[in-house]
Amino acid sequence: MGETPHRSADAGTGGTRVTQSHEWPAVLGACGRGTSQHPFPGRAGLGGGGALPRSRKFGAERAFRGLTLAAGTAVLVIIAAIAIFLVAKAVPALRANTENFWSYEGWSPNDPQPKFGIGTLAFGTVLSSALALLIAVPVALGIALYLSHYAPRRLGTALGFLVDLLAAVPSVVFGLWGRDVFSSPVRDFSVWLNQHFGWIPLFGGDGPFGASIMLGALVLAIMVLPIITSLSREVFLQTPTANEEAALALGATRWEMLRTAVLPYGRPGIIAAVMLGLGRALGETIALALTLGITFGISFNLIQNGGNTIAANIANAFGEANETGRGALIASGLVLFTITLIVNITARAIIYRRREFTESAA
Amino acid sequence: MAKRVEASNVTAYYGGFKAIENINLTVEPKTVTALIGPSGCGKSTFLRSINRMHEVLPGARVEGSLTIDDQDIYDRDVDVTAVRRMIGMVFQRPNPFPTMSIFENVVAGLKLNGVRKKSILDEAAEKALRSANLWDEVKDRLGKPGAGLSGGQQQRLCIARTIAVEPQVVLMDEPCSALDPISTLAIEDLMFQLKDKFTIIIVTHNMQQAARVSDRTAFFSIEKTGDPGRLIEYDNTQKIFSNPSVKKTEDYITGRFG
Numbered sequence: 310m311g312e313t314p315h316r317s318a319d320a321g322t323g324g325t326r327v328t329q330s331h332e333w334p335a336v337l338g339a340c341g342r343g344t345s346q347h348p349f350p351g352r353a354g355l356g357g358g359g360a361l362p363r364s365r366k367f368g369a370e371r372a373f374r375g376l377t378l379a380a381g382t383a384v385l386v387i388i389a390a391i392a393i394f395l396v397a398k399a400v401p402a403l404r405a406n407t408e409n410f411w412s413y414e415g416w417s418p419n420d421p422q423p424k425f426g427i428g429t430l431a432f433g434t435v436l437s438s439a440l441a442l443l444i445a446v447p448v449a450l451g452i453a454l455y456l457s458h459y460a461p462r463r464l465g466t467a468l469g470f471l472v473d474l475l476a477a478v479p480s481v482v483f484g485l486w487g488r489d490v491f492s493s494p495v496r497d498f499s500v501w502l503n504q505h506f507g508w509i510p511l512f513g514g515d516g517p518f519g520a521s522i523m524l525g526a527l528v529l530a531i532m533v534l535p536i537i538t539s540l541s542r543e544v545f546l547q548t549p550t551a552n553e554e555a556a557l558a559l560g561a562t563r564w565e566m567l568r569t570a571v572l573p574y575g576r577p578g579i580i581a582a583v584m585l586g587l588g589r590a591l592g593e594t595i596a597l598a599l600t601l602g603i604t605f606g607i608s609f610n611l612i613q614n615g616g617n618t619i620a621a622n623i624a625n626a627f628g629e630a631n632e633t634g635r636g637a638l639i640a641s642g643l644v645l646f647t648i649t650l651i652v653n654i655t656a657r658a659i660i661y662r663r664r665e666f667t668e669s670a671a
Numbered sequence: 672m673a674k675r676v677e678a679s680n681v682t683a684y685y686g687g688f689k690a691i692e693n694i695n696l697t698v699e700p701k702t703v704t705a706l707i708g709p710s711g712c713g714k715s716t717f718l719r720s721i722n723r724m725h726e727v728l729p730g731a732r733v734e735g736s737l738t739i740d741d742q743d744i745y746d747r748d749v750d751v752t753a754v755r756r757m758i759g760m761v762f763q764r765p766n767p768f769p770t771m772s773i774f775e776n777v778v779a780g781l782k783l784n785g786v787r788k789k790s791i792l793d794e795a796a797e798k799a800l801r802s803a804n805l806w807d808e809v810k811d812r813l814g815k816p817g818a819g820l821s822g823g824q825q826q827r828l829c830i831a832r833t834i835a836v837e838p839q840v841v842l843m844d845e846p847c848s849a850l851d852p853i854s855t856l857a858i859e860d861l862m863f864q865l866k867d868k869f870t871i872i873i874v875t876h877n878m879q880q881a882a883r884v885s886d887r888t889a890f891f892s893i894e895k896t897g898d899p900g901r902l903i904e905y906d907n908t909q910k911i912f913s914n915p916s917v918k919k920t921e922d923y924i925t926g927r928f929g
Binding site for chain 2: 556
């Protein structure tokens, strides 16, 4: 409506006023500390006048800087401490291993002749997480787009709140629900898949079905859904109206507008959201320990009982592990740590590659 | 490539608020028409109802009839995206797509219309950028982000993006209000060239600008805050600025109010 010039003029004057009001308490504070007997030393007080005071050696400024430095350093210290702990505990167990740590399919580190391999666990971790994301990401983006651009504002807010609530459900509850309730429809579905699409190796096998990678991945998908949904919704809502209108004014339908203006603008945010979801999926422990069939073997079969992940294996095996057993589990934790690290670095790299475009957007 | 715009009894609402009332106005093809008036008088609202962008806002609606060469754009059967393709719009603040390169920005409208062939896109991009007087400045960096250009260049990029789809009518909503005087001059020159091909309607707060660029001028005003905006006077620009027939127009032109 052409009011911008007026508004910006007001903002200008407002700005000056704000600065002034910020300086008042500071100066009053300094005066109160006893450099002057009167809080308003003459008319020249606030603007200076007289000799300039010396800068303070030990003030709040310096203390605050020290605090932030300490907080920043703490991150490094913690990461280093975790890495040292993991390596120090893992190395003796790895030395005692009588099989190849990378290729052996099995986990018996408590035997007198310890035999364990990370291959199957790492494979199960990556497979279940990838499958979970494959299911969750399209659904989450659909929900996010609906909430941000299609739903009436009020409904959008209410539904958004419900989605956030889903994120607050503890993972053990998801695990129990997956095991006791969700497993039977998944079993029926698996049997159906096996009957009709058994010729595809993914759905082959002779059963039993149910406590499978498919069940674990579905439960995981439900668990990562809220994170991805609510982050991408935030990102979509931040798209500048000007860009959306530009697309509409070019004759875009609503879906084309989303594709031209909203999705590209939100891309780095979507990637970050997916990576956060992946992080949760990779590290998820108890839900998978409860739903998976726990076998050791590398197989792409999604519907037969079986599957295992690093985190679920740690939860299941830690209780009755001896010294070497614990070391072996910690070694597997180190591998999980490395996998998540690689995922994060990849995400950063993807975001960085388009930096030129996203930075000018901000 | 240019069409007549005819508004009769156009009334526009924001929810329960009536922003403009009974606007009657005919814009001839290949002319520049300026809409002037004080803030809040509804000139931008009227502009946005010409390409049906007004109804994008929740609760906003338009009554009355608006025709482009006798086609009613508010007809129930009319595809709104086709209307917007026919009537391009340039906004107050330059709004190139931040994630797209200069080239992608210019051809964004064509791509929305399903043009995929590289040679056609290249040709159209060069043509649009040349028409927008931007080609020489950007031809060596078409792959760079559009948002990296200066404000004036960005606005010309947005004009290029708008005219790349070869609309019949180009609407401009205070296109120079965020620009410095040099860039403003560049855009005004551009309007002169563009009116050979397009019907141009521009909203401006700058009366010198209206006097410089337009053939016809429409003066909008409101009685008081909360009242709907009305068209007070519509005539040749020269007449409006030298000898307006309504007292209120004269007061506004001479700076006595608004």
